[in-house]
Amino acid sequence: MAAQTNLSQSNPGRIHQALTSYQLAMALKGAIDLDLFTHVAAGATSVASIAALCNASEKGVRVLCDYLTVHGFLTKSGGAYGLAPDTAALLDKNSPAYMGSVAQFFTHPAMMKKYRDVAALVRNGGAIDHTLAPNDPIWVEFARYMAPMFAVPASITAPRVTIPGVPAKVLDVAAGHGLFGIHVALHNPVAEITFQDWDNVLDVACDNAVKMGITGRFNTIPGSAFEVDLGNGYDVALLPNFLHHFDSLTNVKLLEKVRAALKPGGLAAVIEFVPNEDRVSPPDGALFAMRMLGTTPSGDAYTFAEIDDMLRSAGFCQSESSSLAPAHQTLILARNK
Amino acid sequence: MAAQTNLSQSNPGRIHQALTSYQLAMALKGAIDLDLFTHVAAGATSVASIAALCNASEKGVRVLCDYLTVHGFLTKSGGAYGLAPDTAALLDKNSPAYMGSVAQFFTHPAMMKKYRDVAALVRNGGAIDHTLAPNDPIWVEFARYMAPMFAVPASITAPRVTIPGVPAKVLDVAAGHGLFGIHVALHNPVAEITFQDWDNVLDVACDNAVKMGITGRFNTIPGSAFEVDLGNGYDVALLPNFLHHFDSLTNVKLLEKVRAALKPGGLAAVIEFVPNEDRVSPPDGALFAMRMLGTTPSGDAYTFAEIDDMLRSAGFCQSESSSLAPAHQTLILARNK
Numbered sequence: 001m002a003a004q005t006n007l008s009q010s011n012p013g014r015i016h017q018a019l020t021s022y023q024l025a026m027a028l029k030g031a032i033d034l035d036l037f038t039h040v041a042a043g044a045t046s047v048a049s050i051a052a053l054c055n056a057s058e059k060g061v062r063v064l065c066d067y068l069t070v071h072g073f074l075t076k077s078g079g080a081y082g083l084a085p086d087t088a089a090l091l092d093k094n095s096p097a098y099m100g101s102v103a104q105f106f107t108h109p110a111m112m113k114k115y116r117d118v119a120a121l122v123r124n125g126g127a128i129d130h131t132l133a134p135n136d137p138i139w140v141e142f143a144r145y146m147a148p149m150f151a152v153p154a155s156i157t158a159p160r161v162t163i164p165g166v167p168a169k170v171l172d173v174a175a176g177h178g179l180f181g182i183h184v185a186l187h188n189p190v191a192e193i194t195f196q197d198w199d200n201v202l203d204v205a206c207d208n209a210v211k212m213g214i215t216g217r218f219n220t221i222p223g224s225a226f227e228v229d230l231g232n233g234y235d236v237a238l239l240p241n242f243l244h245h246f247d248s249l250t251n252v253k254l255l256e257k258v259r260a261a262l263k264p265g266g267l268a269a270v271i272e273f274v275p276n277e278d279r280v281s282p283p284d285g286a287l288f289a290m291r292m293l294g295t296t297p298s299g300d301a302y303t304f305a306e307i308d309d310m311l312r313s314a315g316f317c318q319s320e321s322s323s324l325a326p327a328h329q330t331l332i333l334a335r336n337k
Numbered sequence: 338m339a340a341q342t343n344l345s346q347s348n349p350g351r352i353h354q355a356l357t358s359y360q361l362a363m364a365l366k367g368a369i370d371l372d373l374f375t376h377v378a379a380g381a382t383s384v385a386s387i388a389a390l391c392n393a394s395e396k397g398v399r400v401l402c403d404y405l406t407v408h409g410f411l412t413k414s415g416g417a418y419g420l421a422p423d424t425a426a427l428l429d430k431n432s433p434a435y436m437g438s439v440a441q442f443f444t445h446p447a448m449m450k451k452y453r454d455v456a457a458l459v460r461n462g463g464a465i466d467h468t469l470a471p472n473d474p475i476w477v478e479f480a481r482y483m484a485p486m487f488a489v490p491a492s493i494t495a496p497r498v499t500i501p502g503v504p505a506k507v508l509d510v511a512a513g514h515g516l517f518g519i520h521v522a523l524h525n526p527v528a529e530i531t532f533q534d535w536d537n538v539l540d541v542a543c544d545n546a547v548k549m550g551i552t553g554r555f556n557t558i559p560g561s562a563f564e565v566d567l568g569n570g571y572d573v574a575l576l577p578n579f580l581h582h583f584d585s586l587t588n589v590k591l592l593e594k595v596r597a598a599l600k601p602g603g604l605a606a607v608i609e610f611v612p613n614e615d616r617v618s619p620p621d622g623a624l625f626a627m628r629m630l631g632t633t634p635s636g637d638a639y640t641f642a643e644i645d646d647m648l649r650s651a652g653f654c655q656s657e658s659s660s661l662a663p664a665h666q667t668l669i670l671a672r673n674k
């Protein structure tokens with residue numbers, strides 16, 4: 001009976017599913033590529049009607065839809081498929097919050113390749129094949145594809161760092177897509193934004209800034225944040241999703257440089273995925289550390305205490321943390337002395 | 338306020354996690370590669386002690402352990418890691434049910450590559466780059482690495498198809514690792530097993546048969562099940578995990594051939610991942626269809642009704658289905674008329 005007891009604990013399903021979970025990543029990307037969620041949102045709920053609109057085989061559509069139903073991205077009732085609420089909000093091209101393009105970055109072959117050998121990453125404590133070299137084209141793709149993911153946290157951040165009508169000189173450090181600076185400018189019609197990033201990435205930020213209507217209120221500083229002259233007299237310095245790429249010491253040096261560019265009393269705004277002190281909650285903050293282990297030599301998902309410590313080591317006042325829910329990011333604000 | 342409502346439904350976390358879930362597959366494989374679960378089982382519960390035994394960096398071990406904790410494969414309490422029950426049973430090398438080697442097959446670069454473009458698979462209704470060519474070396478790797486996954490269903494199948502002491506001539510069709518035939522031979526000391534598979538795969542089945550002590554009670558038929566002479570006069574024909582590679586018509590032809598090799602009243606034993614009629618439950622049966630879409634031109638996860646229909650079309654009596662729990666597979670038995 002001992003063997004029997006052992007067997008009953010030996011449910012291998014969860015392990016199989018985890019080890020084949022790349023199929024989930026690629027199936028979800030495949031559905032986005034096929035505009036499957038958009039077609040279902042528009043009323044195609046049968047295999048035949050979805051297949052016709054996706055220009056795909058009924059067999060393939062049936063397998064994909066059932067697979068996505070098991071994973072909760074679709075519903076299925078009496079043979080008719082429907083969208084889960086988050087799928088409807090975020091993966092229907094006709095939804096204003098559509099973010100399907102993020103699949104292009106998350107499942108980019110260059111990104112997936114970094115996880116070929118996680119044992120080696122763990123032995124080494126970080127990536128050897130990282131993406132922090134100047135003008136690495138991956139960041140252009142990041143800026144292009146990932147922008148929709150940051151519209152929500154950027155729009156929530158804006159009113160916490162600026163007051164409409166009060167002139168503000170705003171530095172957007174490693175601006176990427178530029179959304180954090182752009183949303184500040186949208187919220188405050190007299191804010192002026194300086195986007196800093198590598199020049200190939202700045203093209204994307206500038207495109208977005210023009211498209212979103214802040215022409216004439218932005219300028220750029222091309223180059224590495226660690227090397228360029230950031231200027232001075234800023235009221236606000238945005239640091240969105242940047243500190244996680246580096247170790248603490250490097251971040252303190254960068255924050256000292258940013259502080260020197262701020263006015264006295266100026267505000268540093270750090271946006272990060274922040275795990276709790278236990279480092280295993282909340283999921284998005286906690287899981288983010290693996291993304292940094294795979295893609296940076298010494299980056300990490302830092303706790304609030306760690307970020308506060310870096311800010312104070314760089315000469316800032318004590319910082320304050322606030323959630324950017326429903327986005328899974330945290331805003332940390334610290335004033336220059 | 339409409340925008341606010343929209344935002345509150347736009348929780349992107351689940352979509353991010355799905356699109357990066359290849360990191361879960363590779364992180365779990367990385368932990369298996371590092372024998373991390375074995376070290377934790379042996380009493381290493383701190384980052385420092387695990388890192389020392391894995392010959393890895395503390396940073397890397399901390400990130401990996403936290404990541405696996407979020408996904409439920411480890412526990413964490415007061416900084417000490419522990420094993421979840423299924424991890425302890427299945428991923429500790431000192432457990433008799435250790436199945437860590439399956440990671441080598443599930444995350445094999447050749448397998449992962451098949452899901453590069455799921456939209457193309459869905460358009461086509463199956464794989465173009467499939468693995469069903471004669472002597473494809475992937476099946477040697479399958480037979481080597483996946484055997485631990487089939488010890489449980491094979492040991493449960495054996496007493497349902499043979500009676501100890503009653504002579505039985507048993508054909509193991511596309512035997513692979515050979516475990517289904519081997520377990521019949523272990524259960525019934527007077528059973529004789531004929532393993533059929535490509536000759537490179539038969540080497541693995543024969544190795545396993547010798548290791549597991551059934552020397553002198555087995556022989557082999559090398560070649561494709563569709564082409565070779567299967568012999569005749571069998572009491573039992575095992576068809577473990579084979580029908581899912583082909584379309585129904587091909588399966589009916591194969592089953593007719595198998596039936597011709599059986600004695601009158603002989604038993605066909607089909608082992609499969611079988612979804613319910615809704616095709617979205619249970620998870621293991623339902624998700625299996627995606628594995629076939631990605632790796633075969635026209636294979637599928639068949640429902641019981643579909644398999645019963647194929648068996649009857651091939652001339653078998655009505656079949657009976659039984660669970661192989663705790664394994665997630667189903668045994669379908671049908672008698673030759």
